[in-house]
Amino acid sequence: MSTNEATRGRPRRAEVDTRIVDAALVEMRTKGLTNLTLEAVAVRAEVGRPTVYRRYRNKEELIRFVLTEKVPSLSTNKTEDPVDDLISMAVTFAEDLDKSGLLSVVVAAHAEARHNLVMAEVLKTDYLLPRNDSVVDFINRALGSNDLIDVEPETVRDLLFGPLIYRLLVVGDDVSPRSLRMLAETAMSGLRAHRST
Template sequence: MTATPRPSPGRPRDDQVDHRIADAAVELFGRKGWASFSIEAVARLAGVGKASVYLRWRNKEELLVEALKLRMGRISDVDTGTVRGDLVELVQQLLTLYTGERGQAALRLGIEARGIPGLAERYEDMAQAQILAARAIVRRGIRRGELPENTSVTFLLDAVCGGAMNHALTVPPALGPLTAEAMADYAEHFVDFVLTSVLSGP
């Protein structure tokens, strides 16, 4: 269960400071990983005193868990009315997650979460929710008759989700951050490519 930051005595909490600390925590985790993550380093990056962090969180485990909850995007199930539209939306969400300003943290989370005290359980819950959302898209497409009944949910999502992550990781830095238009264009063409393979059969 995620711990709630402790209320501080005296003056009311400043939400802007909360957000600065959370942003700094996610950025530091993304750049340096858990081994270099500390209250002191987060405070320096956020431009606040160490005491300000400890007034809100008891330790670095609580800080990182809460920061990821506050500032990390999640993959959700969006029903556009067609399986193509749903998969395009899924790919765009994945690209936004992995190429956005918190993309490094999202990637590290998948690698390190299970070894971080207090975060492993929350990560499993988040990962499971994302898996269920993605699987719902494919199952809905099968029920609608848009996909063959024998479509492998696992293989289709491995192709779509794996392809989206690979694209996010391999775009040359020289090209700069992916724009919303570039992500939308890639998502549509990529989903069409995958669906053509699925619908053409063996």
């Protein structure tokens, strides 16, 4: 919860917050993010409009809060194999995102940010950067191990996460943990350093 949210209005009630977030998710899935309004969320949550507006100044803040609260985090245990740790983090995130049912909402939020400057700034500052920092930390560990060729961290990120998200969002079949792991390992195989023996 941001400082603004914590200090505006009366103390927040957890059950009201939950109803608002649940209502927002339904609205996002049924009407899309472009057509999302705080008024519609208030009606669906069966709360007054001021109750929603005390918590969120605009729909972008609400979307950011929903994503921050509901989208699985990016984390895994660190072992002696930083490349395998990176793969495990990506695969676990893909599995958790698939189970959450939020993939289409996440993709829609990124699409909305392409033409909505307020959304782009809110997502970048409060949602993407903290998650990206976690990913980059694991990527830099993997690059530092000399088990990968020397490429930009963003290249590693895109080549690893891109196929996983495509499999989940576009292909939609064979998303078992084993299949996702094989896909991630195949994607990373092109980045592995080939040492002469």
